[in-house]
Amino acid sequence: MNVAVAAGPDLDTRLRIYRMMLEARRFEERAHQLFLEGLVKGTTHLGIGQEAVAAGFAAAMRSDDLTFCTYRGHNHTLLRGAPAGRLMSELLGRSEGVCGGKGGSMHLTWAPAGAMGSYAIVGAHLPIAAGAAWAAVERGTEQVAVCFFGDGTTNIGAFHEALNLAVVWDLPVVFVCENNLYMEYTPIGSVTAVERPAADRAAAYGLEGVVVDGNDPDVVYETAADALARARDGGGPSLIEAVTYRHGGHSRADPGTYRPDEEVRQWLARDPIPMYRTRLAGAGASEDQLGGVEQSVESWIEVAVEEAKAAPEPSVDSIATEVWADGGSRWRN
Amino acid sequence: MAELITYREAVARALAQEMERDDTVYLIGEDVAAAGGVFKTTPGLLERFGEQRVRDTPISEEAIIGAVMGAAMNGLRPVAEIMFSDFLATCWDLVANQIAKTRYMTDGQVALPLVIRTANGGGVRFGAQHSQSLENWAMSVPGLKVVAPSTPRDVIALMAASVRDPDPVIFFEHKGLFASRGEVPDGELVGQLGEASVVRSGPDATILALAAMVPKALQAADELAARGIEATVVDLRCLVPLDTRTILSTVADTGRVFTVEENPRLCGWGAEVVSIIAEEAFYDLDSPIVRITTDHIPLPASDILEDATIPSVTRIVDTVTRSLD
Ligand SMILES: Cc1ncc(C[n+]2csc(CCOP(=O)(O)OP(=O)(O)O)c2C)c(N)n1
Ligand SMILES: [Mg+2]
Numbered sequence: 001m002n003v004a005v006a007a008g009p010d011l012d013t014r015l016r017i018y019r020m021m022l023e024a025r026r027f028e029e030r031a032h033q034l035f036l037e038g039l040v041k042g043t044t045h046l047g048i049g050q051e052a053v054a055a056g057f058a059a060a061m062r063s064d065d066l067t068f069c070t071y072r073g074h075n076h077t078l079l080r081g082a083p084a085g086r087l088m089s090e091l092l093g094r095s096e097g098v099c100g101g102k103g104g105s106m107h108l109t110w111a112p113a114g115a116m117g118s119y120a121i122v123g124a125h126l127p128i129a130a131g132a133a134w135a136a137v138e139r140g141t142e143q144v145a146v147c148f149f150g151d152g153t154t155n156i157g158a159f160h161e162a163l164n165l166a167v168v169w170d171l172p173v174v175f176v177c178e179n180n181l182y183m184e185y186t187p188i189g190s191v192t193a194v195e196r197p198a199a200d201r202a203a204a205y206g207l208e209g210v211v212v213d214g215n216d217p218d219v220v221y222e223t224a225a226d227a228l229a230r231a232r233d234g235g236g237p238s239l240i241e242a243v244t245y246r247h248g249g250h251s252r253a254d255p256g257t258y259r260p261d262e263e264v265r266q267w268l269a270r271d272p273i274p275m276y277r278t279r280l281a282g283a284g285a286s287e288d289q290l291g292g293v294e295q296s297v298e299s300w301i302e303v304a305v306e307e308a309k310a311a312p313e314p315s316v317d318s319i320a321t322e323v324w325a326d327g328g329s330r331w332r333n
Numbered sequence: 334m335a336e337l338i339t340y341r342e343a344v345a346r347a348l349a350q351e352m353e354r355d356d357t358v359y360l361i362g363e364d365v366a367a368a369g370g371v372f373k374t375t376p377g378l379l380e381r382f383g384e385q386r387v388r389d390t391p392i393s394e395e396a397i398i399g400a401v402m403g404a405a406m407n408g409l410r411p412v413a414e415i416m417f418s419d420f421l422a423t424c425w426d427l428v429a430n431q432i433a434k435t436r437y438m439t440d441g442q443v444a445l446p447l448v449i450r451t452a453n454g455g456g457v458r459f460g461a462q463h464s465q466s467l468e469n470w471a472m473s474v475p476g477l478k479v480v481a482p483s484t485p486r487d488v489i490a491l492m493a494a495s496v497r498d499p500d501p502v503i504f505f506e507h508k509g510l511f512a513s514r515g516e517v518p519d520g521e522l523v524g525q526l527g528e529a530s531v532v533r534s535g536p537d538a539t540i541l542a543l544a545a546m547v548p549k550a551l552q553a554a555d556e557l558a559a560r561g562i563e564a565t566v567v568d569l570r571c572l573v574p575l576d577t578r579t580i581l582s583t584v585a586d587t588g589r590v591f592t593v594e595e596n597p598r599l600c601g602w603g604a605e606v607v608s609i610i611a612e613e614a615f616y617d618l619d620s621p622i623v624r625i626t627t628d629h630i631p632l633p634a635s636d637i638l639e640d641a642t643i644p645s646v647t648r649i650v651d652t653v654t655r656s657l658d
Contacts, residue, residue, distance in 0.1 A: 066406075066407065098440075098442075099438060099439050099440045099442070100440035102437055102438055102439075102440050103438050103439065103440070107438045107439075109438070109439040109442055109443060110442075111439065111442040111443055112442075116406060116443070117435070117439065117443070119431070121426050121430050121431070123395075124395075124399065124426055124427060124430065124431050125399075126399070127393075127395055127396040127397075127398070127399020127400055127402075127403070127427070128399045128400075128402050128403040128406075128427075128431065129403055130396065130399065130400055130403060131399055131400035131401060131402055131403020131404040131405075131406075131407075131411075132403035132404065132406055132407040133403070134400055134403065134404050134409075135403065135404035135405075135406075135407035135408050135409045136407060138359070138385065138404075138409060139357075139407070139408050139409070141407075141408075143407070145403070157395060158395045158396070158399065158426075161391070161393035161394075161395045161396035161399075162395075162396055162399065164391055164393065164396070165390065165391060165393055165396040165400065168391065169388075318440075321440075321441075322436055322437050322440050322441040323436065323437050323475055323476055324436070324476075324499075324500050325436070325444055325446075325498075325499035325500050327441070329475070330574065331475075331573050331574055331575060332527075332574060332575040332576075332577045332609075333527060333574065333575075333576055333577060333578045
């Protein structure tokens with residue numbers, strides 16, 4: 001099924017979504033720059049180009065809903081409400097980082113806002129999200145768990161185990177496949193038995209196969225709102241395939257040269273942020289409103305970057321903390 | 334008042350005790366509800382606590398472990414059963430990469446109060462994929478607590494402690510002990526993780542054992558006594574946290590140490606314990622430490638072969654006698 005949106009969200013919501021996408025974009029651009037400056041170590045997996053999925057969902061979710069995402073999770077963690085300065089500090093390995101420098105780019109968590117982790121072993125978080133949804137049912141909290149993952153993840157066992165369990169137990173969980181056409185360097189079509197990696201598997205679990213334009217945040221928002229409401233009302237899980245594209249390579253080590261030039265060109269022309277700006281301008285947003293959002297995001301990111309750069313380095317004493325609930329790491333008496 | 338019950342009955346009694354006390358305690362696993370477990374360790378729980386709290390799952394070990402992890406993040410204290418510990422290999426990502434590391438990687442934001450119970454160990458002629466002693470797998474991963482009781486009383490006390498523990502616990506129930514009996518007192522029973530038990534005292538040697546090796550070590554100690562060797566037997570009960578204080582103090586008392594380990598030789602729990610003794614109690618030792626383990630082989634199925642593989646009472650007696658000569 002292809003979902004088309006007639007009306008779309010109201011202008012306030014759309015401006016909020018526009019701001020979210022811009023925040024995500026600027027955050028990751030700066031993260032990349034800080035990487036090139038040698039301040040972000042290790043690796044990064046940017047979601048530049050995929051912001052509409054994160055923003056559309058984050059705008060539609062309730063504040064106590066739970067997000068589970070992947071190593072490509074800066075956007076999701078940020079847009080659920082993690083403080084930008086502390087998120088950037090985490091990428092810099094500083095003590096003020098959301099995980100005290102113990103997580104890093106691939107493992108961002110901000111539990112106070114329901115960002116319940118970025119998972120870097122492909123597929124692991126699908127059953128975990130189902131479990132969080134199970135607890136929500138048992139505790140009667142009416143929370144929904146939303147689980148984002150890539151197209152490549154549809155070929156690992158945990159995907160299938162989680163979908164089956166979620167359906168059998170009727171759990172309030174929304175599985176969102178961000179189909180960016182590649183699993184690492186391999187085109188998804190060349191390693192997958194069906195054409196639509198997520199949607200074509202839905203029938204096996206009695207679910208509707210939903211494919212949406214993952215670069216259209218209005219469509220994502222409406223689809224999300226629908227799936228969230230259904231889950232909250234006891235209607236069980238959904239599986240949504242949002243087709244999108246990452247502008248860069250898989251990770252900072254990958255220039256992405258395996259992708260045909262024409263394909264890259266076409267998708268860059270469908271960059272969700274300028275497309276959305278044009279739509280909002282046509283839907284009654286004034287230049288002042290749009291420019292206001294843009295200016296405000298520019299200063300917001302400067303503050304976050306400055307905060308991260310100024311953040312103290314972690315004390316090595318913190319190495320041995322938080323293995324156990326008593327705060328320490330002792331395994332013997 | 335005390336009552337004589339089996340190790341397998343103790344499992345259900347422990348779970349019932351905790352589920353009665355705390356309505357956030359849930360139990361899930363393959364055939365745990367209607368069937369009462371393939372080892373009949375959970376009968377009656379479904380009838381008593383209802384199908385919401387005692388729930389059968391598909392054959393989906395990753396989903397089972399993922400589900401308890403996610404549920405523990407969101408307010409439950411779930412217990413998962415993995416039917417045979419060997420099956421942990423199919424969901425080891427969830428156990429070792431996710432559950433064990435979550436508190437640390439989130440710098441304490443996310444707690445995971447959950448228990449993974451699993452039937453462990455050999456002696457039941459099931460062959461190499463349904464008989465392993467895998468405590469050392471869990472022991473080698475920072476962030477997991479590891480419990481392996483040897484008596485019905487400890488099953489209850491340590492299960493209660495595990496369910497109440499704020500950290501993830503892997504609870505190894507020994508298949509070979511399910512039918513064994515022991516006394517348990519009436520009323521609530523709650524133990525403490527990380528406390529070894531000195532189950533027999535003697536000045537001549539310390540025998541360190543775990544789970545099904547404890548009754549064998551005790552029987553060996555009786556036979557050794559008939560030969561004039563009085564041994565101390567320590568039931569470790571818990572590998573993480575490890576009660577090194579009790580271990581080291583019995584070593585100081587006897588000066589001779591033997592481990593009895595059901596696991597294959599390399600990197601068994603005894604290797605770690607022995608290295609601690611060597612580092613911290615070397616000058617208390619009167620002779621080299623000896624590890625009595627299964628050879629470094631998969632476990633064969635045939636009763637004759639299996640019995641010749643796992644440390645036996647005779648092997649313990651002979652090994653101790655020879656090295657004290
Ligand atoms: C179990 C496992 N296998 C392999 C990897 C290495 N790996 C990391 S990301 C990735 C590609 C995943 O592709 P997809 O699910 O489409 O997500 P995307 O990176 O496109 O967002 C691979 C193979 C891993 N992290 N975990
Ligand atoms: Mg992909």
